[in-house]
Amino acid sequence: MKIANKKVTAERLVRDALEKAKHFSDYNIFTFLNEEGALKKAREIDEKIKRGEKVGKLAGVPYALKDNFLSPEGETTASAHILEGFKSPIMATSVKKLEDEGAIMIGRTNLDAFAHGSSTENSYFGPTLNAYDRERVAGGSSGGSAVAVALDIVEFATGTDTGGSIRQPASFNGVYGLKPTYGCISRYGVVAMASSTDCIGFFTKTPEDMDLLMSVASGRDPKDMTTLPDYYNAGDGLTDAACPSDTLQAAQAKSSRSTEHAASVKPSRIGIVKDFDNESVDKEIRLALKNKIDLLKSKGYEIVELEMPALKYALAAYYIIVPAEVASNLSRYDGVRYGFRSEKTKDLDSLYIDTRSEGFMPENKRRIMIGNFVLSSGFYDAYFLKAAKARTLIIKEYEKAFSKCDFILTPVSPNPAFKLGEKVNDPVSMYLEDVMSVSLNLAGVPGLAIPAGKTKNGLPVGLQLIGPRRSDKSLIEFSKVLNDNNEGGKN
């Protein structure tokens, strides 16, 4: 990525990015453009460079922020009506880390409201258009971020991935998208969707950029007790000096588990999942997978066929566990403390009810109601408890798989980008788009979406590389082996 220096000023980089953002305004990528704030920061960095002072690793790099990250610049709306007018007084830890290194947020990007969706059509602000075909969806939920990178408006964008929300839009728009290991990057200051599967990650045009961003953003955060010690930069996660001793012991005690990754491993065996390569998957996606498998074989890698029968239940388990957590996390939106409040309500009860009824999108309502259904007495054992047990089986299946291979290569989704409006009124067919991405979130393992060519009609095809927990760095490194055409980004 281009970093500001004496020859290329941060102001130039930021002005270019803002100009491109305006040029592509009809794609509906941004919910807010940070013109004043971004230019002010750029000038400050340029002053520093002029004075010969030290600047950060991301000095003057323009980036786009998914609109569910809290920061004081612009409103944080999560593309939801119910957060209208919410100007956060706090900044997410991940945003702070990026900005401390000199990255400059030029705008906030569109998403499915509260990240509920796989197309960005569930946004209160309308859908974002696909970078390659304006009649098709951007994917979701981080659709705006994916398109901002694909159209080369910014060097990188942030995303959140609860069940595929980074990887699927990355694959629909031909860029890299990483869902790291659960707990790798702090979730502090990011609008919660499902706390046990939410992950923070990035969209980039190259694996090198992804590595740089991970080295900046990962690590333990006292404000998020579910962050892991800083294994990304340390190699194995067990040498972080800032890590309290009891935590260190816990980490060491569990480090022998097969889901853990030994940093020294050089990948040689790549797994493929038989169940993910069948008639229900688009022909051209299957072909892209075959091409990459052939490439790996020609480079001397061993291909291991995996049987992972529990994965076909991952989607059902996911659409029980995640709505349950959604129902709980979204109960906080009541119109009292921040955001939208319904007017002329007669008492407190109607304030809650009217605000929530007017403020949530239909998909938000579906998920909250499904969540309350699977958690209700009488249904808890049959649905929520059953799904939690299925989750155990899925984790075990990944553990077993990683005893036979180093990484797994699969499609990201069964189809390339679909037409706008095609699935928006059929929730189950929309959910089926997530069938190959959700199991990673249930298991907490990392997945990297990589560009893998295009269909005959010019739509990008993505594949996903899956690794054991904490293998993020080697996963990114390994993706370079698969990049034979220098893919990533439209321009």
Added chain:
Amino acid sequence: MEIKREDILHLADLSEFKLSEKEVESLGKDLQDIIKYISQLDKLDTENIEPTYQVFEMENVWRDDEILEQDATREELLALTKEAKDNQIKVPKVL
């Protein structure tokens, strides 16, 4: 299982939603489809399997019991609400 009109109204009540007649109908259909889909878990054998509720591998992350510096002040937080008075958030009558 079949989702009836009263089930939808009950779930709306639990969720603090007031649904229009149109929503009762459309959500009713959607929820029926979704529940039909997730019910396929019945077929998965989970005999003697322990449930997993979280995938964070550590337990008991301790810290000292002291108040850390806060990111937002009381004034900043109160400024987010529609109406505040005497350092309190104002809402319509409760009873």
